[in-house]
Amino acid sequence: MILLLGVVSFVRALVLSAAAVAVENAALRHQLAVLQRSVARPRLYPRDRLLWAWLARCWGGWRAGLLIVRPATVLAWHRRGFQLYWGWRSRARGKGRPPLDGALRALIQRMARGNPYWGRRRIQAELALLGHAVSGLMTFRLLFAFVILRHDRRELLQVSVTDHPTAAWAAQQIEAAFSGPSAPAYLLRDRDGVYGDVFQQRLAAQGIRQRLIAPQAPWQNPFAERVIGSIRRECLDHVVVLNERHLLRRLRSYQRYYNAARPHQSLGDNSPWPRAVEPPEQGPIVAVPQVGGLHHRYRRAA
Numbered sequence: 348m349i350l351l352l353g354v355v356s357f358v359r360a361l362v363l364s365a366a367a368v369a370v371e372n373a374a375l376r377h378q379l380a381v382l383q384r385s386v387a388r389p390r391l392y393p394r395d396r397l398l399w400a401w402l403a404r405c406w407g408g409w410r411a412g413l414l415i416v417r418p419a420t421v422l423a424w425h426r427r428g429f430q431l432y433w434g435w436r437s438r439a440r441g442k443g444r445p446p447l448d449g450a451l452r453a454l455i456q457r458m459a460r461g462n463p464y465w466g467r468r469r470i471q472a473e474l475a476l477l478g479h480a481v482s483g484l485m486t487f488r489l490l491f492a493f494v495i496l497r498h499d500r501r502e503l504l505q506v507s508v509t510d511h512p513t514a515a516w517a518a519q520q521i522e523a524a525f526s527g528p529s530a531p532a533y534l535l536r537d538r539d540g541v542y543g544d545v546f547q548q549r550l551a552a553q554g555i556r557q558r559l560i561a562p563q564a565p566w567q568n569p570f571a572e573r574v575i576g577s578i579r580r581e582c583l584d585h586v587v588v589l590n591e592r593h594l595l596r597r598l599r600s601y602q603r604y605y606n607a608a609r610p611h612q613s614l615g616d617n618s619p620w621p622r623a624v625e626p627p628e629q630g631p632i633v634a635v636p637q638v639g640g641l642h643h644r645y646r647r648a649a
Contacts, residue, residue, distance in 0.1 A: 367408060374402060374412040383413060391416070399427040451479055490594055493517065494578075495524045496571050497531075501611050502619035503574065503602045508595040513542030523548055533558050535568055577605070584639055597639070604637040608638035
Protein backbone atom coordinates (compact mmCIF):
# COMPACT_ATOMS: atom_id res chain seq x y z
CA MET A 348 0.00 0.00 0.00
CA ILE A 349 2.85 2.40 0.87
CA LEU A 350 4.51 1.58 -2.49
CA LEU A 351 1.27 2.23 -4.34
CA LEU A 352 0.80 5.60 -2.62
CA GLY A 353 4.34 6.51 -3.50
CA VAL A 354 3.80 5.69 -7.17
CA VAL A 355 0.57 7.71 -7.25
CA SER A 356 2.29 10.69 -5.64
CA PHE A 357 5.15 10.44 -8.14
CA VAL A 358 2.81 10.32 -11.14
CA ARG A 359 0.75 13.20 -9.74
CA ALA A 360 3.88 15.28 -9.27
CA LEU A 361 4.82 14.62 -12.90
CA VAL A 362 1.40 15.60 -14.23
CA LEU A 363 0.77 18.66 -12.08
CA SER A 364 2.97 21.68 -12.13
CA ALA A 365 5.03 22.52 -9.08
CA ALA A 366 2.88 25.60 -8.45
CA ALA A 367 -0.36 23.56 -8.47
CA VAL A 368 1.10 21.01 -6.06
CA ALA A 369 2.21 23.80 -3.75
CA VAL A 370 -1.26 25.37 -3.78
CA GLU A 371 -2.95 22.03 -3.12
CA ASN A 372 -0.59 21.30 -0.21
CA ALA A 373 -1.30 24.71 1.26
CA ALA A 374 -5.05 24.17 0.91
CA LEU A 375 -4.88 20.78 2.62
CA ARG A 376 -2.72 22.17 5.43
CA HIS A 377 -5.21 24.97 5.96
CA GLN A 378 -8.13 22.54 6.26
CA LEU A 379 -6.14 20.41 8.68
CA ALA A 380 -5.53 23.48 10.84
CA VAL A 381 -9.25 24.26 10.82
CA LEU A 382 -10.08 20.71 11.92
CA GLN A 383 -7.49 20.78 14.69
CA ARG A 384 -8.99 23.91 16.25
CA SER A 385 -12.60 22.63 15.95
CA VAL A 386 -14.51 20.51 18.41
CA ALA A 387 -17.72 19.06 16.93
CA ARG A 388 -17.65 20.57 13.45
CA PRO A 389 -15.24 22.70 11.42
CA ARG A 390 -15.28 26.28 12.68
CA LEU A 391 -14.45 28.72 9.90
CA TYR A 392 -13.61 32.36 10.43
CA PRO A 393 -14.05 35.20 7.91
CA ARG A 394 -10.40 34.90 6.94
CA ASP A 395 -10.98 31.22 6.06
CA ARG A 396 -13.93 32.06 3.84
CA LEU A 397 -11.95 34.82 2.17
CA LEU A 398 -9.09 32.41 1.46
CA TRP A 399 -11.33 29.84 -0.22
CA ALA A 400 -13.23 32.45 -2.17
CA TRP A 401 -9.88 33.61 -3.54
CA LEU A 402 -8.72 30.04 -4.26
CA ALA A 403 -11.96 29.30 -6.16
CA ARG A 404 -11.18 32.24 -8.41
CA CYS A 405 -7.51 31.60 -9.18
CA TRP A 406 -6.99 27.81 -8.74
CA GLY A 407 -8.60 25.43 -11.21
CA GLY A 408 -8.29 22.37 -8.94
CA TRP A 409 -9.87 23.85 -5.84
CA ARG A 410 -12.85 21.47 -5.93
CA ALA A 411 -10.64 18.38 -5.73
CA GLY A 412 -8.74 19.79 -2.77
CA LEU A 413 -11.85 20.78 -0.80
CA LEU A 414 -12.78 18.41 2.04
CA ILE A 415 -14.44 20.21 4.96
CA VAL A 416 -17.27 22.06 3.14
CA ARG A 417 -19.17 21.67 -0.11
CA PRO A 418 -18.13 23.53 -3.28
CA ALA A 419 -21.56 25.23 -3.34
CA THR A 420 -20.75 26.78 0.04
CA VAL A 421 -17.54 28.28 -1.29
CA LEU A 422 -19.36 29.66 -4.32
CA ALA A 423 -21.90 31.26 -1.97
CA TRP A 424 -19.03 32.91 -0.06
CA HIS A 425 -17.65 34.20 -3.34
CA ARG A 426 -21.02 35.70 -4.36
CA ARG A 427 -21.40 37.33 -0.96
CA GLY A 428 -17.92 38.83 -1.21
CA PHE A 429 -18.73 40.14 -4.69
CA GLN A 430 -21.88 41.83 -3.35
CA LEU A 431 -20.01 43.39 -0.44
CA TYR A 432 -17.24 44.66 -2.71
CA TRP A 433 -19.54 46.35 -5.20
CA GLY A 434 -21.70 47.67 -2.40
CA TRP A 435 -18.59 49.32 -1.00
CA ARG A 436 -17.60 50.65 -4.43
CA SER A 437 -21.11 52.04 -4.98
CA ARG A 438 -21.38 53.75 -1.62
CA ALA A 439 -22.36 57.39 -1.51
CA ARG A 440 -19.43 59.79 -1.64
CA GLY A 441 -21.13 63.08 -1.07
CA LYS A 442 -22.54 63.37 -4.59
CA GLY A 443 -26.12 64.13 -5.55
CA ARG A 444 -28.61 66.49 -3.99
CA PRO A 445 -27.47 67.85 -0.59
CA PRO A 446 -29.69 66.88 2.37
CA LEU A 447 -32.08 69.41 3.85
CA ASP A 448 -31.14 71.08 7.11
CA GLY A 449 -32.84 69.63 10.18
CA ALA A 450 -34.51 72.93 11.02
CA LEU A 451 -35.88 73.19 7.46
CA ARG A 452 -37.28 69.67 7.61
CA ALA A 453 -38.97 70.52 10.90
CA LEU A 454 -40.45 73.65 9.30
CA ILE A 455 -41.87 71.62 6.39
CA GLN A 456 -43.45 69.14 8.80
CA ARG A 457 -44.91 71.99 10.87
CA MET A 458 -46.43 73.56 7.76
CA ALA A 459 -47.93 70.24 6.67
CA ARG A 460 -49.48 69.59 10.11
CA GLY A 461 -50.75 73.16 10.55
CA ASN A 462 -52.24 73.40 7.06
CA PRO A 463 -53.81 70.04 6.16
CA TYR A 464 -55.33 71.46 2.96
CA TRP A 465 -52.02 72.60 1.56
CA GLY A 466 -50.40 70.52 -1.14
CA ARG A 467 -46.70 70.13 -1.92
CA ARG A 468 -46.71 73.03 -4.38
CA ARG A 469 -48.22 75.42 -1.83
CA ILE A 470 -45.63 74.42 0.78
CA GLN A 471 -42.85 74.79 -1.80
CA ALA A 472 -44.09 78.27 -2.74
CA GLU A 473 -44.40 79.32 0.90
CA LEU A 474 -40.83 78.18 1.57
CA ALA A 475 -39.60 80.16 -1.44
CA LEU A 476 -41.21 83.32 0.01
CA LEU A 477 -39.31 82.65 3.22
CA GLY A 478 -36.00 82.40 1.40
CA HIS A 479 -35.74 78.59 1.20
CA ALA A 480 -35.37 77.17 -2.31
CA VAL A 481 -36.31 73.48 -2.23
CA SER A 482 -37.16 71.08 -5.03
CA GLY A 483 -40.52 69.41 -5.50
CA LEU A 484 -41.52 67.28 -2.52
CA MET A 485 -42.68 63.70 -2.60
CA THR A 486 -46.43 63.42 -2.26
CA PHE A 487 -46.85 59.71 -1.29
CA ARG A 488 -50.17 59.79 -3.13
CA LEU A 489 -51.73 56.76 -4.78
CA LEU A 490 -51.41 57.08 -8.57
CA PHE A 491 -53.43 55.18 -11.17
CA ALA A 492 -52.17 54.21 -14.62
CA PHE A 493 -54.48 53.64 -17.60
CA VAL A 494 -53.29 51.33 -20.38
CA ILE A 495 -54.84 50.57 -23.79
CA LEU A 496 -53.36 47.60 -25.68
CA ARG A 497 -53.96 46.62 -29.29
CA HIS A 498 -54.33 42.84 -29.31
CA ASP A 499 -53.22 41.86 -32.81
CA ARG A 500 -49.78 43.54 -32.61
CA ARG A 501 -49.48 43.82 -28.79
CA GLU A 502 -49.04 47.57 -29.31
CA LEU A 503 -49.35 49.95 -26.38
CA LEU A 504 -51.68 52.60 -27.78
CA GLN A 505 -52.15 54.77 -24.70
CA VAL A 506 -50.63 55.16 -21.24
CA SER A 507 -51.90 57.83 -18.85
CA VAL A 508 -51.58 58.64 -15.15
CA THR A 509 -53.86 60.35 -12.65
CA ASP A 510 -54.44 60.47 -8.91
CA HIS A 511 -58.21 60.80 -9.32
CA PRO A 512 -59.63 58.49 -12.03
CA THR A 513 -63.16 59.29 -13.21
CA ALA A 514 -65.38 58.14 -16.05
CA ALA A 515 -64.85 61.47 -17.82
CA TRP A 516 -61.07 61.09 -17.55
CA ALA A 517 -61.21 57.50 -18.86
CA ALA A 518 -63.37 58.70 -21.77
CA GLN A 519 -60.72 61.28 -22.63
CA GLN A 520 -58.11 58.51 -22.86
CA ILE A 521 -60.29 56.61 -25.33
CA GLU A 522 -60.69 59.73 -27.43
CA ALA A 523 -56.92 60.36 -27.37
CA ALA A 524 -56.15 56.76 -28.40
CA PHE A 525 -58.73 56.44 -31.20
CA SER A 526 -59.75 59.02 -33.73
CA GLY A 527 -61.75 58.54 -36.91
CA PRO A 528 -61.23 55.27 -38.79
CA SER A 529 -58.58 54.08 -36.31
CA ALA A 530 -61.23 53.14 -33.72
CA PRO A 531 -61.52 49.37 -33.17
CA ALA A 532 -64.75 47.42 -33.47
CA TYR A 533 -64.53 46.01 -29.93
CA LEU A 534 -63.06 46.95 -26.57
CA LEU A 535 -62.36 44.22 -24.01
CA ARG A 536 -62.30 45.55 -20.45
CA ASP A 537 -62.85 44.63 -16.82
CA ARG A 538 -65.69 45.80 -14.59
CA ASP A 539 -63.93 48.65 -12.78
CA GLY A 540 -66.19 51.41 -11.53
CA VAL A 541 -64.26 54.02 -13.52
CA TYR A 542 -66.07 52.88 -16.67
CA GLY A 543 -69.22 54.90 -15.93
CA ASP A 544 -71.93 56.40 -18.11
CA VAL A 545 -69.72 59.08 -19.66
CA PHE A 546 -67.18 56.47 -20.70
CA GLN A 547 -69.78 54.18 -22.22
CA GLN A 548 -71.44 57.04 -24.09
CA ARG A 549 -68.09 57.99 -25.62
CA LEU A 550 -67.55 54.40 -26.80
CA ALA A 551 -71.01 54.30 -28.35
CA ALA A 552 -70.40 57.60 -30.14
CA GLN A 553 -67.27 56.15 -31.73
CA GLY A 554 -69.03 52.92 -32.72
CA ILE A 555 -66.98 50.75 -30.34
CA ARG A 556 -68.76 47.74 -28.83
CA GLN A 557 -67.78 46.59 -25.34
CA ARG A 558 -66.96 43.09 -24.20
CA LEU A 559 -66.75 42.69 -20.41
CA ILE A 560 -64.83 39.93 -18.68
CA ALA A 561 -66.46 37.96 -15.89
CA PRO A 562 -66.21 39.35 -12.33
CA GLN A 563 -62.83 38.62 -10.69
CA ALA A 564 -61.55 36.82 -13.79
CA PRO A 565 -58.44 38.67 -15.01
CA TRP A 566 -57.37 35.58 -16.96
CA GLN A 567 -60.09 36.44 -19.47
CA ASN A 568 -58.08 39.53 -20.43
CA PRO A 569 -54.62 37.88 -20.58
CA PHE A 570 -52.86 40.25 -22.97
CA ALA A 571 -53.59 43.31 -20.84
CA GLU A 572 -52.63 41.48 -17.65
CA ARG A 573 -49.37 40.36 -19.26
CA VAL A 574 -48.38 43.86 -20.35
CA ILE A 575 -49.18 45.24 -16.88
CA GLY A 576 -46.84 42.63 -15.40
CA SER A 577 -44.14 43.53 -17.93
CA ILE A 578 -44.43 47.22 -17.01
CA ARG A 579 -43.97 46.36 -13.35
CA ARG A 580 -41.08 43.91 -13.76
CA GLU A 581 -39.17 45.77 -16.47
CA CYS A 582 -39.76 49.38 -15.41
CA LEU A 583 -41.56 50.38 -12.23
CA ASP A 584 -39.88 47.84 -9.93
CA HIS A 585 -36.57 49.58 -10.66
CA VAL A 586 -37.46 53.25 -10.13
CA VAL A 587 -38.69 55.42 -7.27
CA VAL A 588 -41.68 57.40 -8.52
CA LEU A 589 -41.50 61.00 -7.33
CA ASN A 590 -44.78 62.41 -8.60
CA GLU A 591 -47.44 62.09 -11.29
CA ARG A 592 -45.38 63.80 -13.99
CA HIS A 593 -42.37 61.60 -13.26
CA LEU A 594 -44.46 58.42 -13.49
CA LEU A 595 -46.03 59.51 -16.79
CA ARG A 596 -42.61 60.28 -18.25
CA ARG A 597 -41.31 56.85 -17.24
CA LEU A 598 -44.34 55.03 -18.62
CA ARG A 599 -44.17 56.82 -21.95
CA SER A 600 -40.48 56.05 -22.20
CA TYR A 601 -41.29 52.38 -21.62
CA GLN A 602 -44.13 52.62 -24.16
CA ARG A 603 -41.69 53.73 -26.87
CA TYR A 604 -39.30 50.91 -25.98
CA TYR A 605 -42.11 48.34 -25.82
CA ASN A 606 -43.53 49.27 -29.22
CA ALA A 607 -40.36 49.94 -31.19
CA ALA A 608 -37.67 47.69 -29.71
CA ARG A 609 -38.90 44.92 -27.41
CA PRO A 610 -39.28 41.56 -29.25
CA HIS A 611 -42.31 39.33 -28.65
CA GLN A 612 -42.41 35.59 -29.24
CA SER A 613 -46.04 35.80 -30.40
CA LEU A 614 -44.95 38.24 -33.14
CA GLY A 615 -42.23 36.02 -34.54
CA ASP A 616 -39.60 37.51 -32.20
CA ASN A 617 -40.25 40.99 -33.55
CA SER A 618 -41.62 44.16 -31.95
CA PRO A 619 -45.14 45.63 -32.28
CA TRP A 620 -43.68 48.14 -34.73
CA PRO A 621 -41.84 45.63 -36.94
CA ARG A 622 -38.06 45.96 -37.11
CA ALA A 623 -36.19 45.12 -40.30
CA VAL A 624 -33.30 42.66 -40.20
CA GLU A 625 -29.94 44.49 -40.31
CA PRO A 626 -27.26 42.34 -42.00
CA PRO A 627 -23.59 42.57 -40.97
CA GLU A 628 -22.61 44.63 -44.01
CA GLN A 629 -24.59 47.58 -42.61
CA GLY A 630 -21.91 48.25 -40.03
CA PRO A 631 -20.91 47.50 -36.42
CA ILE A 632 -23.44 46.90 -33.65
CA VAL A 633 -24.14 49.74 -31.22
CA ALA A 634 -26.28 49.77 -28.07
CA VAL A 635 -28.90 52.50 -27.72
CA PRO A 636 -30.09 53.06 -24.10
CA GLN A 637 -33.84 52.77 -23.57
CA VAL A 638 -36.05 53.60 -20.57
CA GLY A 639 -33.32 55.57 -18.85
CA GLY A 640 -30.74 52.83 -19.37
CA LEU A 641 -32.85 49.98 -17.92
CA HIS A 642 -32.91 48.39 -21.38
CA HIS A 643 -31.03 48.75 -24.66
CA ARG A 644 -31.84 48.45 -28.32
CA TYR A 645 -29.12 47.03 -30.51
CA ARG A 646 -28.73 48.17 -34.10
CA ARG A 647 -26.08 48.49 -36.74
CA ALA A 648 -24.46 51.86 -37.28
CA ALA A 649 -23.60 52.88 -40.82
